Amino acid sequence: AVVQGRPPNFLFLLVDDWGFGDVDACPSDIPYTDCPLRPHPKDKARAEHLKSPRIKQLASEGMIFTNWYAPRAICSPSRAALMSGRDPIRYGDINQFVRIFPTSGSRGGFPQSEKTTAEYLRGLNYSTGYSGKWHLGLTNGKDEFHYAAWNHGFDEVEYFVEGSNGEPCGPGFEHGGGDTNIYHMCSFSHVLRKPGEI
Numbered sequence: 001a002v003v004q005g006r007p008p009n010f011l012f013l014l015v016d017d018w019g020f021g022d023v024d025a026c027p028s029d030i031p032y033t034d035c036p037l038r039p040h041p042k043d044k045a046r047a048e049h050l051k052s053p054r055i056k057q058l059a060s061e062g063m064i065f066t067n068w069y070a071p072r073a074i075c076s077p078s079r080a081a082l083m084s085g086r087d088p089i090r091y092g093d094i095n096q097f098v099r100i101f102p103t104s105g106s107r108g109g110f111p112q113s114e115k116t117t118a119e120y121l122r123g124l125n126y127s128t129g130y131s132g133k134w135h136l137g138l139t140n141g142k143d144e145f146h147y148a149a150w151n152h153g154f155d156e157v158e159y160f161v162e163g164s165n166g167e168p169c170g171p172g173f174e175h176g177g178g179d180t181n182i183y184h185m186c187s188f189s190h191v192l193r194k195p196g197e198i
């Protein structure tokens with residue numbers, strides 16, 4: 001919600017392999033043709049089981065963008081483009097030989113010479129944060145955290161080092177406290193926090 005005299009807060013979610021029918025984010029009063037981020041109206045089985053109430057609440061309180069064209073079909077270049085607003089091929093980040101940064105021990109990453117969305121926002125007095133999957137490099141071989149998110153304009157940082165390789169949940173795992181949502185990844189053993197705490 002916008003508070004008069006203050007810039008709006010915003011949250012941007014980038015999710016790998018998230019299909020249109022894999023989330024229930026659209027308010028029910030918006031036609032499916034205008035907001036297809038939910039089960040298709042004829043898919044009764046998926047509609048019965050797919051519930052994402054927190055995401056739906058976030059969407060109902062803000063704006064929903066249903067189209068974004070990723071520069072590549074995999075994670076690292078999509079994240080690099082999101083961070084910089086540029087195709088990663090323009091600054092040598094990703095090419096036909098290096099498609100992703102395979103492990104946290106791999107040398108290379110998102111160049112510090114690229115100005116990120118977070119750095120622009122800092123210039124507008126926003127506090128910035130990054131959580132989840134970074135997958136834009138970590139070490140340059142000399143500095144263990146050269147490519148870490150806090151070196152790209154993020155004030156608060158907490159992300160898992162392994163990319164997306166968390167520990168999968170057991171079949172039918174449900175979170176406690178009356179939350180009946182089913183989660184696909186339950187824990188991550190190597191979470192990186194600023195400044196380099198694991």
